[in-house]
Amino acid sequence: MARKMLQFTRLDPCQPAKRPAAERRGDFGEISRAFEPERAADQASRCEQCGIPFCQIRCPLGNNIPDWLMLSATGRMEEAYQMAASTNSFPEICGRICPQDRLCEGHCVLEQSRHGGVTIGAIEKHITETAFAEGWVEPVVPPRELAASVGIVGGGPGGLAAAEALRRIGYQVTVYDRHDRMGGLLIYGIPGFKLEKSVVERRTKLLAQGGVTLVAGTEIGRDLSFADLRERHDAVLIATGVYRARGLDCEGAKLAGIHAALDYLIRSNRADLGDTGLDPALDAKGKNVVVIGGGDTAMDCVRTAIRQGARSVKCLYRRDRANMPGSQREVAHAEEEGVEFVWMAAPEMVLGETKVTAVRAHRMHLGMPDSSGRRSPQVIEGSGFDLPADMVISALGFEPEDVPALFGEPRLETTRWGTLTVDDRLMTSLDGVFAAGDIVRGASLVVWAIKDGRDAAAAIDSHIKAKPRDKTKDKVKTKPKAAQ
Template identity: 40%
Template sequence: MGKATGFMEYVREEEKKRDPLSRLHDWEEYAFPFSNDTLARQGARCMDCGTPFCHMGMELNGLTSGCPIHNLIPEWNDLVYRGRWKEAFERLVKTNNFPEFTGRVCPAPCEGSCTVAISDSAVAIKGIERAIIDKAFAEGWVQPRVPTKRTGKKVAVIGSGPAGLACADELNQAGHFVTVYERADRIGGLLTYGIPNMKLGKDVVERRVRLLEEEGIAFLTNTEVGKHITVDELRKRYDAVVLCIGAQKQRDLVIEGRELAGVHLAMDYLTVTTKWLLTGEKDETFIDAKHKHVIVIGGGDTGADCVATALRQQCKSVVQFGKHPSLPKERTDDNPWPQYPLVFTVDYAYEEAEAKFGSDPRQYCIQTKKIVGDENGKVKELHTIHMEKKVDEHGRIVFKEIPGTEKVWSCDIVLIAIGFEGPEPSLLQQFGVETVNKKAKAPRYKTNIEGVFVAGDARRGQSLVVWAIHEGREAARAVNDFLRKH
């Protein structure tokens, strides 16, 4: 695919980014798309692989390798190289319902398993994907696909994140009448309130939602199942129900001082910030980091988004604590290709923090011991100790405190970004759905309740947007099979 010798002739190029300091003055997306000439060169780097590992979509050693939705990557790389853009778009949407989302926020496990990446930099797959779908929208190739025939069957999808939207899209195209219930005031779930504007503009999400509406999907916002409509009513009204409620139960920090004012869960912070950007209004729940010292506990992507958000709110300083050591600059022997590469990278948020304050905000191997407040019950400092990561005599990874490394950090806001425990259990309980390890127990997306299905993070646990789309697509397949028999 592509140019036979392209991977030898051309080097990988990255998407251009706006200047880190200047982009702190707004909330717009930080990356520029590739030029057409650059895209042709990057598409040309795609090899004529005997086996294209980029779209194998599986987990190796607990990490995603290749594309979970099995995008036809070599095919649309070749078409972009040849300038056949509309055909590239047609190939892309055969497997991906929402490439405008994955082309912006996916960590690109496809690139980690790219064959070129064995000995060189991977093909710029993610940037090419985004360019294809953006061009398709600009050229008017993306048009509503209104089903010509309807089955008469009705399906309720609970939750409008990427899994719910993908499931609804597939079921609608199969001819069923689909209604999506969302308890928030806007459709999109994680896409709207969990991912900041800088990574995924909300106009991009709204554009897709409008398209799905034109195609016949009904959306009900501000409607919480179990509160505004009972589970029994829902089951009587619909032939099948799909629970795509995510893994929204945030993991909290059980620690002295957790109750102090100024200590917040990360997703609460990101959500109220996005609501303010969308409405222009601040209520009593708004969390403002302006002129404040901010500490983020948790070294993942959500923590990085908190760093970027605090910077745009003009914080006085920001530090991010991670439990693990810094990643190596190159793959280690126990992280071989085609596994997802566990290597050191500099996210957009860290570029911005370094440009603003002169250093990377990440601190490694940090254990928070307690949070201390002032006489008014507001957080004023955070106490930590350094940890050492070791392997014990049983081969288990353990973290041990290093005496003498205690430190006190002044702070005004603490944001807890240590992951998610699973779905909120109340709705699953109301449906009578069995759970295991805090996730819905649903082999092949079927729960123990006939006609009730589950997909996305509620089924597999906290994961990637691309896995959510995969789950939504596969759950729709299971629902469709069920409806054909009933």
């Protein structure tokens, strides 16, 4: 049934129903139930169809949000999917894991006017899941095959988005990843309760069916030299992300029982995928767990520990709730599931002889703003207290690995932060070698990696087309009937 828009005057905002906290604590399935079609259409009809769509402006991908909300509300679901997919390589993923409360929904005019923002993320997920169910999502079929090839290092969101965009033009694309599965942090860093692994595997299968060659378990610089990689391809894209964890900087930081967040999450996700022979030290079952940090990775860790059956789970963060970098929605989910937040507190030292037994913390207060504009946390003298802990997880962010050393290519220039230096075309210091995603901008959001991957694909296309080539090597390919 087609609906009129601007229904925010009579309809309140509504998210899909969540599974009860007691139920979802016991598994790694996504916490939200499917949006009922009628309710999703009702929510889409709340859109004000603004003359200046701040939701679209605040979306890194510039998604045509008001357009596909209108199409969804009026029952034109296939068109809604095509509109969503025109600017986003993986709308089914962004609909699940984007921090919409900080991006599109948080800047919806209705949110600012206190009517409550449109539930954009849930509708995006509903549109894409409908498209998959109806068979509207098909492998990429380029209009013609090109002889030129592109090698992509990194099978995460940036690399896969670039692969999809380049393959759509007709390039021969090969993606190399050091892990045994494609997806990068989508597979190994983000827990299933936010993004079930079948969703990522479904998309990588489509890429393979569309002609993208996926080479897992291959590390550049170890299994294949960077020089050989460049020799194989007309252009190379580095989209490795950032994986090196920032460690604790306090006394006792080397005790057994202290783990980096990503090591912990990778182990948990491998268990969720059915892998065996995993390190039991990274299982929180029966343990008192303290997670240090306030970002989305910290939220993933505390909620994972709950599902593993931890005795207690506490999140230690040096600022207050309003000033934490993580999604407020994720904090609310964690509290529902039994996580205790210890705000305005920071670790002073980790206690224990050989293995951690407690975290000694001190209370903080917020002082004057620093260079970033955020108020600086300062220690309150004499405010120390201890938190019992059998397991401490450090979720303090990520830094780039030394890519030039890993690849054996010292001519790759880096910034003082260790990220790769690129020009306005996203090309590195080496001709024909491009970089995109976190390895350029530092640890960031999946949606930014997707945007960077798509931008890099356009830059690579321009670069290759500007080079002299034998056009007779290109051949026209007739589309299969199913794709016509």
